[in-house]
Amino acid sequence: MANRQREIQLKFRVTPEERALIEAKMDLLGTANMAAYLRKMAIDGYAVNLDLPELRELVSLLRRSSNNLNQLTKRVHETGRFYDADMEDLRQSYDRLWEATQKILRALMKIQ
Template identity: 65%
Template sequence: MVEREVIKTIRLTPVELQMIQEKMKQYGTQNFSAFVRKMAIDGYVVRLELPELKEMVSLLRYSSNNLNQLTKRVHETGRIYDADLEDLQQTHERLWDAARDILSALSKLK
């Protein structure tokens, strides 16, 4: 038998503990330590690399910047230009397209 001499403590919310216990039932074990060791060693971590998300963040920054500039100009001149509104509308449509692409990519993950 392996002598385990290192002790690590984790803090969980009641909801997290319940989720772990449900996974333990699915796995067919009641040994919390063994389950956590197995998951920590053999489990996997999902790191999402979604270029669509980076594009969306970029579009949000661009859109926010344009909206701030437009607001400042309207306050200064009292006018709003069709070209500015068209640019905002196009950016808004691109944001929605990016959001749909992200949701589509996420729905394919299993």
């Protein structure tokens, strides 16, 4: 009997769908050794949850800002006037966008 370097065996069950997903990912990496793949993923792999409420907030801010900018552009074309209050509203809107972007970047930097 050969002396094995790895003497502890781990077992777990998967559904046929999960096995197909594992095999598809192995194909993408060009590996056929499932044990080596699963060992590598268990040790070095990442499980990342990117459900960031900050991202939803950023999308909402972007949508509102683009609507406000479109309305302002339409009014300037119609009246030829641009007010200081309009510029202040735009500046505040972009400040909120930048703050939301920074929150997301900080959250992403925490992912190791």
